[in-house]
Amino acid sequence: MQLATVIGTLVASTKYPGLEGVKLLIVQPLDRAQQPQGEPVVAADATAQAGPGELVFIIASREAAVALPETFVPVDHAIVGIVDEVDPAA
Amino acid sequence: MYIGQVSGTVVATIKHRVFDGHKLLLVERLDLEGSATPRYDIAVDTVQAGIGDRVLVLDEGNSARQVLKVEPWGPVRCVIVGIIVLAMYLPIFSLAGNIRAD
Numbered sequence: 001m002q003l004a005t006v007i008g009t010l011v012a013s014t015k016y017p018g019l020e021g022v023k024l025l026i027v028q029p030l031d032r033a034q035q036p037q038g039e040p041v042v043a044a045d046a047t048a049q050a051g052p053g054e055l056v057f058i059i060a061s062r063e064a065a066v067a068l069p070e071t072f073v074p075v076d077h078a079i080v081g082i083v084d085e086v087d088p089a090a
Numbered sequence: 091m092y093i094g095q096v097s098g099t100v101v102a103t104i105k106h107r108v109f110d111g112h113k114l115l116l117v118e119r120l121d122l123e124g125s126a127t128p129r130y131d132i133a134v135d136t137v138q139a140g141i142g143d144r145v146l147v148l149d150e151g152n153s154a155r156q157v158l159k160v161e162p163w164g165p166v167r168c169v170i171v172g173i174i175v176l177a178m179y180l181p182i183f184s185l186a187g188n189i190r191a192d
Contacts, residue, residue, distance in 0.1 A: 001114075001132040001168060003100075032097065032118060032130045046165065047104050057100065057114075057132050059165045063151045067106060067165035080165050081105030086116065088098055088141075 003030040003083065004058045006050055010042055018073035025050060025079065027058060034086070043077035044068055055083040093120045093177060094147045096139050096170075100132050108164035115139060115170060117147055122179055133168035134158060146172035 008026035015022075023045040031037040034055070043058050046067035050056050056079045059067060067078035094117035102114065113135040118126045124144075131147065136157060139145050148154055148169045155161075157169050 002130070003132065031128065032116065037128075046106055049104050057102070059167065061151075061167075063165045063167045066163045071163065078165060081100075081102040081109065081114075083100055083102050085101040086098055087101065 001057045001059045001080065003032075003034060003086070004028060004043070004056055004079075005030060005034075006052050006054050006056060006079075007040060008052060016074050018070050019044075019075070022068060022073070022075075023048060023050075025052075027056065027077070027079065029058070030055075041077050043079050044073075044075045046078045046080050047082055050079050050082055055086075057081045057083060091146055091148050091171070093124075093174060094118055094131070094133075094145050094170075095120055095126065096141050096143045096145055097126075097130070098141060106165055108158065108160050108166050109134065112136075112158070117145060117168070117170065119147075120144070131168040133170050134166060135170045137170055137173055139170050139173055144174040144177070145170045146174055 004027040010024040028040045064078035098116040100114040119129040151167045154169045
């Protein structure tokens with residue numbers, strides 16, 4: 001899992017079966033010092049409570065596909081937690 | 091599995107239920123010389139590791155689920171499964187170029 005910051009939302013009208021009702025957010029992965037690292041990605045929000053500007057942690061690959069209530073949907077990044085604090089702060 | 095060093099803790103109130111009751115730690119990957127690399131993970135702690143500890147990190151989903159007893163599956167992949175006391179390697183083997191820290 002990596003740290004990421006939510007930088008936007010995404011709405012899709014037509015989605016693969018199983019993705020209905022899943023909130024999609026645009027996130028920027030961060031490095032250890034919480035600086036942007038790599039390209040932004042679209043992640044499914046498994047917490048259902050994240051919003052733009054928040055520091056979250058994301059999981060990638062196969063494990064992302066089991067983070068949502070309906071499992072094995074076509075998802076490759078999922079937000080699995082909203083960070084309150086990183087200690088020591090970067 | 092790889093060798094890492096715990097560099098911090100991550101606190102989250104809102105998180106997937108598989109992480110309930112577990113401590114999340116920031117782990118930097120180390121190379122064979124013990125230097126930090128840019129790669130890091132947020133890992134679930136199972137061995138009461140602390141900041142500064144060198145640890146053994148499991149980075150595979152199926153094993154992680156078994157260690158944490160997440161049934162039948164869950165979004166977890168990185169788990170700290172040991173605190174390293176001593177790690178030794180023979181540098182001559184790395185000349186072959188196929189031994190890596192991960």
